[in-house]
Amino acid sequence: MDPHEHIQQFLRRHGRAFNDVGGFYVYRVDDTHPAHPSPFTRRDYYKIALLLEGEALVTYADRSIRVKSGAVIFSNPMIPYAWQRVSEKQRYYFCLFTGEFVSNQLKRESPAESSLFKVQGDHVLFADEPAKERMAGIFEMMLQEAEGHYKYKYDVLRNHVQLLIHEALKIAPPVDSYSHTSSADRITELFLELLARQFPITATHDRIRIKTAAAFAAQLSVHVNYLNKSVKTVTGKTTTELIAAHVIKEARALLQHTNWDVAEIGYSLGFGHASNFNFFFRKMTGETPNRFRAGLLTQH
Numbered sequence: 001m002d003p004h005e006h007i008q009q010f011l012r013r014h015g016r017a018f019n020d021v022g023g024f025y026v027y028r029v030d031d032t033h034p035a036h037p038s039p040f041t042r043r044d045y046y047k048i049a050l051l052l053e054g055e056a057l058v059t060y061a062d063r064s065i066r067v068k069s070g071a072v073i074f075s076n077p078m079i080p081y082a083w084q085r086v087s088e089k090q091r092y093y094f095c096l097f098t099g100e101f102v103s104n105q106l107k108r109e110s111p112a113e114s115s116l117f118k119v120q121g122d123h124v125l126f127a128d129e130p131a132k133e134r135m136a137g138i139f140e141m142m143l144q145e146a147e148g149h150y151k152y153k154y155d156v157l158r159n160h161v162q163l164l165i166h167e168a169l170k171i172a173p174p175v176d177s178y179s180h181t182s183s184a185d186r187i188t189e190l191f192l193e194l195l196a197r198q199f200p201i202t203a204t205h206d207r208i209r210i211k212t213a214a215a216f217a218a219q220l221s222v223h224v225n226y227l228n229k230s231v232k233t234v235t236g237k238t239t240t241e242l243i244a245a246h247v248i249k250e251a252r253a254l255l256q257h258t259n260w261d262v263a264e265i266g267y268s269l270g271f272g273h274a275s276n277f278n279f280f281f282r283k284m285t286g287e288t289p290n291r292f293r294a295g296l297l298t299q300h
Contacts, residue, residue, distance in 0.1 A: 023101035024157055026142040030091045045096045046117065047075040048164050050127075050135050054090030056083055058124060065124045070132045072168050074116040074123040077209075093139035095161065102158060116168055125171040138163050184230040191216055191231055195243060199250050201268045204260055211247065211270040213239040248284045251277075255293045262289045 051071040058065045058073060059082045066086070067073065075081065077099075116123055127135060142160045145153050194216060198208040210216055216239065217224035231239045247269050254265045266277025266289075281289045 023098040024095065024146070024154060025097070026093070026095040026139065026146050026157075028093055028139070028143060032089045045077060045098055046102075047073070047094060047096050048161070048168075049073045049075075049092055049094035050132070050139060052091040052093070052132070052136065054088075054092075055086035056090070057086055058083055067124060067126075070127045070129070072125045072127055072135065072171070074125075074168070076117040076123075093136065095139070095142060095164075097161065101154070102161065116165060125168055127168075127171055131167060131171060135164060135167050138167070184233050187220060187222060187227060187230045188234040190220055191227060191239065192235075192242070194219060195246055199246060201250060201254060204264045204268060207268050208247075208270045211243055213243070216243075244280075244284060248281070251281055251289070252285075252292070255289055256296055265289070 049072070051067055051069055051073070053069055055066065055068045058067055116125075138160050142157055145156050145160070150156065194210065198210070201208070210219055213228055214224045217227040220227065228239050231237070231242065235242065251265060251269055254260060254268070255262075258265070260268075262277065263274040266274050269277065271277035271280065278288055281287075281292070285292060287295075
């Protein structure tokens with residue numbers, strides 16, 4: 001079973017939102033299930049997993065990596081991937097945490113800035129036996145701390161997360177584990193995946209995280225000019241055109257299928273002010289959001 005499924009089961013069982021457990025959760029898994037793939041999807045949290053026994057196939061937009069005992073996997077909320085169990089028997093640890101969980105501790109650099117969490121970073125590593133044992137020990141300490149009632153336990157857990165990151169940074173990346181397509185195709189596919197995985201918006205407090213070519217380039221660790229050139233070559237459209245097309249499609253859907261006000265919709269789509277959203281919508285469609293919504297009502 002994918003760690004994503006375990007956390008969803010836990011939250012459903014206890015009826016708790018992710019932030020209710022401090023924006024952090026740690027789990028030890030020892031189970032046997034038939035091999036089957038999990039959905040290719042983006043998870044809404046950072047994740048560090050340590051595989052102790054068994055094998056699996058981790059598939060990203062442009063590559064697949066076979067992992068086994070000693071594999072350490074890092075995931076960013078913006079990295080879509082699928083997990084397919086190869087062996088029925090699997091043992092592993094994993095911890096999940098939000099960006100808010102680490103913000104107080106990592107003042108100058110968020111986990112997303114580490115190469116371990118970058119889309120094109122070395123986020124699948126293979127630890128030798130001593131490193132694996134050290135990291136397993138850290139996970140055990142996190143499990144004990146998470147069950148305790150110490151007033152500052154989340155500060156302690158943040159320190160444990162940092163220790164895991166530092167242990168992983170000591171590990172050399174697997175130089176032969178990746179198979180790539182052409183550079184332009186690879187960058188474009190990753191860009192399109194990151195763009196698509198931000199939608200749909202399902203709650204007013206949700207907000208798309210990246211919506212400019214420069215922001216996508218930063219997430220993908222490439223120069224914005226290179227991203228723009230690659231996307232234009234492969235798709236025939238600019239990054240700005242593709243982003244705008246996704247945003248306006250979602251805007252229409254939210255205006256049609258929700259009762260959110262225009263300001264709430266604009267905020268969820270990354271606009272700081274309703275006037276900016278109104279200007280964008282009118283530029284793209286020739287009418288204001290309110291007029292578009294009113295037109296839908298007259299059709300019924």
